Amino acid sequence: MERIKGIKYTNSAGRRYVRVDLDMYGGNQNLEDFLDLLDMEAQKNESKRNLRDIIKEQNQKRGMNV
Numbered sequence: 001m002e003r004i005k006g007i008k009y010t011n012s013a014g015r016r017y018v019r020v021d022l023d024m025y026g027g028n029q030n031l032e033d034f035l036d037l038l039d040m041e042a043q044k045n046e047s048k049r050n051l052r053d054i055i056k057e058q059n060q061k062r063g064m065n066v
Contacts, residue, residue, distance in 0.1 A: 006021035006023075006024035006025060007019070007025075
């Protein structure tokens with residue numbers, strides 16, 4: 001595999017890893033989309049809350065009756 005500056009590939013204990021230099025590639029839309037997908041995948045089994053309930057809760061914390 002050809003090496004790309006700012007990308008490091010590691011194979012350790014039977015697992016493969018990729019380290020990306022975000023200073024070099026942080027503005028790359030495809031990379032940002034990929035990282036967003038990883039984040040969504042990690043959170044998919046977390047409990048869901050209604051946005052209206054969150055807003056109501058935050059308003060109550062601030063003493064606002066909306």
